[in-house]
Amino acid sequence: MGEILLQSTVAGLGTCLGAGAVLLFGPMRSGTLSLLLGFASGIMAAVVIIDLLPTSLQYGQPVVCISGFITGFLFVTGMDYSLGKVLPGRRLQQIYLRMGYLIALGIALHDLPEGIAIAAGYSASAVLGPVLVLAIGMHNIPEGMATAAPLKAGGASSSLILALNALVSLITPLGTMLGLFILQVSHEMNALLLALAAGAMIYIILEKLLPASMGNNGFLALTGLLTGFLFMYGIHSLL
Incomplete structure (x- = not known):
């Protein structure tokens, strides 16, 4: 259990790595x-x-898989909609700060099911757990960048940006x-x-990562x- 939590923590710290890159080198070029x-x-x-x-599908019936997928998608959809209704402001600096805080809150909300996914992955097989840790850690890096860039533009201090990402x-x-x-209470919860x-990850891909990526440079995206x-796919094949 300790090793799983350690690897999960390392995956989560990808946001700090991304934020640190923005603070050290400045905002990245759009391409x-x-x-x-x-890539994420x-x-x-x-x-x-x-x-x-x-x-x-291996651990549960198709109806459980479909229900869980739809629930995860709709839950993150609802949270994203709620976040868009808070922190009003018209000045450019306020807009940047609000954007940064909302992105950070959104990342925190979807990091919870990602952490649950790591636990479920390790419970399912010795291969799936490390793959999820790597995937989540990799995609947390650009998300840390996405959090830090507007906060920095809004005038937030470097210490505040790093503390928030931590x-x-x-x-x-x-x-x-x-x-x-x-999973200790009910191992059958794996499938759900x-x-x-x-479902949560698909929403993040379709509504957050891909639109932001395609909006800057479609070919590179x-x-x-x-x-x-x-x-x-290559890593999965090797494992």
Whole structure:
């Protein structure tokens, strides 16, 4: 259990790594960010298609998998809609700060099911757990960048930006602890948890990562998407 929580914490700290890159080198060029966000999208899509959904179907009935997927998708959809209704402001600095805080809160909310997914993955097989840790850690890096860039533009201090990202990163191991507890109570929850995580990840891909990536540079976004998918497919094949 200790090793699983440690790896989950490392995956969560990817947000701090991304934020640190922005603070050290400044905001990334739009093309580079498109490539990274597309790469993160490809990684997450591969995890959902190759690992989460097939493993969920192995552990439960199709109706459980479908219900979990839809629930995860709708839950994150609802949270995203709620976040868009808060923190009003018209000044450009306020807009940047609100954007940064909302992104951080959104990342924290979806890091919880990702942490649960890590617990479910390790419970399902010795292969799926490490694959999920790698995938989640990789996609947390550009998300940390996405949080830090508007906060920095809004005038937030470097210490505040790093502290906020560090706090967000702790949500992943918290989700893993919750997932491990749930699985001890009922091991059959594996199928539902994996499907929930898959639904949440698909929403993040379709509504957050891909639109942001395609909006800057469509070609680089698609290149990153394909590269990320093939990268995770190759790792899965080796494991």
